[in-house]
Each structure stands twice: as structure tokens, then as C-alpha cells.
Amino acid sequence: QQQVKQSPQSLIVQKGGIPIINCAYENTAFDYFPWYQQFPGKGPALLIAIRPDVSEKKEGRFTISFNKSAKQFSLHIMDSQPGDSATYFCAASTPSGNTPLVFGKGTRLSVIA
Amino acid sequence: DAGVIQSPRHEVTEMGQEVTLRCKPISGHDYLFWYRQTMMRGLELLIYFNNNVPIDDSGMPEDRFSAKMPNASFSTLKIQPSEPRDSAVYFCASSFSPEGRQFFGPGTRLTVL
Numbered sequence: 712q713q714q715v716k717q718s719p720q721s722l723i724v725q726k727g728g729i730p731i732i733n734c735a736y737e738n739t740a741f742d743y744f745p746w747y748q749q750f751p752g753k754g755p756a757l758l759i760a761i762r763p764d765v766s767e768k769k770e771g772r773f774t775i776s777f778n779k780s781a782k783q784f785s786l787h788i789m790d791s792q793p794g795d796s797a798t799y800f801c802a803a804s805t806p807s808g809n810t811p812l813v814f815g816k817g818t819r820l821s822v823i824a
Numbered sequence: 825d826a827g828v829i830q831s832p833r834h835e836v837t838e839m840g841q842e843v844t845l846r847c848k849p850i851s852g853h854d855y856l857f858w859y860r861q862t863m864m865r866g867l868e869l870l871i872y873f874n875n876n877v878p879i880d881d882s883g884m885p886e887d888r889f890s891a892k893m894p895n896a897s898f899s900t901l902k903i904q905p906s907e908p909r910d911s912a913v914y915f916c917a918s919s920f921s922p923e924g925r926q927f928f929g930p931g932t933r934l935t936v937l
Contacts, residue, residue, distance in 0.1 A: 743923060754828070754915050754928030755867070800867060804923035811857060811880075811922040816866030 715803050717815025724791055724822055732786045732818045734801035739782070741803040745812070746775065746786050749798040758799070759786075791822045828929035830916050836935045842904040845932045847916030848897055855922050858891055858901050859915040861931070867915075872922065873899065879922075906936045 716735045724730045734744075745760035761768045761775040761784065768775045772789040788795055801815040829848040837843055849856045857872040871881040876893045884891070888907070893899040903910055913933050917926040 745925070752930070754917070754931050756928065757925050760925075806923065809922065811855075811869060811872055812926060814867045814869075 715801055715813050715815045717801050717818060719818060720816070721819040722821070724820070726792060726822055726824050728791050728822070730788050730791055730795075730820055730822070732799050732801070732820070733783060734785065734803075734815050735781075735783045736803050737782065738803070738805065740805045740807075741813075742806050743804045744775070744777065744784050745802050746773075747800040747802065747814075749800065749817075751797075755798075755800055788820075791820075793822050793824050796820055796822050828916055828918055828927055830914075830929035830932050832932060833930060834933045834935075836937065837906055838937050839907055840905045841936075842902065843906045843910075843934060843936075845901040845914050845916075845934070847899045847901070847929060849899070849916070849918030850927055851897065853918035853920055853927070855919045856893060856899050857917040857919070857926060858899070859917065859928075861913045861915060870901070874922070903934075906934075908936045910934060911936050 718733050722730050746758045747755035748758040749755040759770045759773050761777050763779050766777050774787040777784045798817045798819050800817045802812045804812045831846045854875050858870040860868045870883045871891045872879055873893045889903055891901045913931045915928050915931045917928045919926045
């Protein structure tokens, strides 16, 4: 019930491509869906987040698409660059204040020039 | 603010030795989290504290692991005795709430020989 399933495990795209990372969840009480970005040797850092009252959110080249009925959300990176090479984690949490973020297992993205 | 501070950044030890990892959260954050990251398991939540009190330690793998938070600005994760399978990157994170944005430290890379 608390799981967030993330795919793919790894992804290689060419510069300028649009990598898409998908996450699915079961708990309908989840109402906050962030994505974290982790560069090698660093801790994860919040990249972008969405709440279920909207179906899409854009911040620069990063877009979250949210499908409440399918219980899925995804991260799209437009015009990907080698500097976007990192591990990306999706996560989810409930509004209760009693349970922490639940993280997906991560996707290792490599953008090659 | 300096962000979440962890020490040491790297630790190499021999099987059977005691290992202590340290964390200083961001001032004002009431929640502190300890995670373990491996290729196989991704990011695993080990334990988290609220106002220095452990709330959920169900992720602690076994009795060899213990965590303390003696005050609002310091926490330790101890492994005694350490085993090679404990080799991983350990992250500390802090936040204002368990379900909201978490700020991660740079991690401690532990190698148990």
C-alpha cells in the first residue's frame, strides 16, 4: 500500500532527447508527488513537485504529468543535456503528517552527447 | 545555512568493528531521517525522529544498527558489529514535516572489508 513503483531502472538518451521516467502508486491517500535529483557523490535534492489538483506542472525543462485515475505520474525532461545525467527518484506522501515520504527505487539517467 | 552536515564522508573499516556516522540537521527542522542507499535496494528509510524522539525504526535492518538523537542539532547512526553487507552510502535528511520536502546531506560512503 505504501509502495511507489518506478521505471525504468536505467535510461540512456542522446542529447536533445526527451527522457520519460514513470511512477505508479496504490495508496489513493497520497497527495504530494515530488521528484528528487541526485548527482554522483551528492545527496538527493528536490527537483519539482506536484499535487493532484493539477495534471501537469512545468519548471524550466522539467515537466511532471499526473494521471489521478491511473494512479501514475511521470517526469519528462525536454531538450535533455549531459548535465542532466543523474539518478532521479519519484516519491509520494499523504497529508496526515504521520508518515514520511515514500521513495521509488530510482532511475539512473545518462544523457550522451 | 550550511545545510545538512554529515561526517565522515568516507569510512573504511574491517568486519566486526564499530562504526559511528554523524549528522547535524538544518536548524529549525523538527524531523531527521536516516537512509541507506545501495544499487540493489535503492533508497531505504532506516529510522526517523521528531523533536529528537524516534518515531519509526522499522527500517533498521537488525539489532546491530542503532540511532540516537541526543539534541536537536545532532544525531548518530551506529553499526556494531559491522559486516561487509553494510557497505552502502548512508544519508541523513531533515525537514519541517515528515511528508514534506526533505533536505539531504552529502552522505557517508561506508565500506566494510
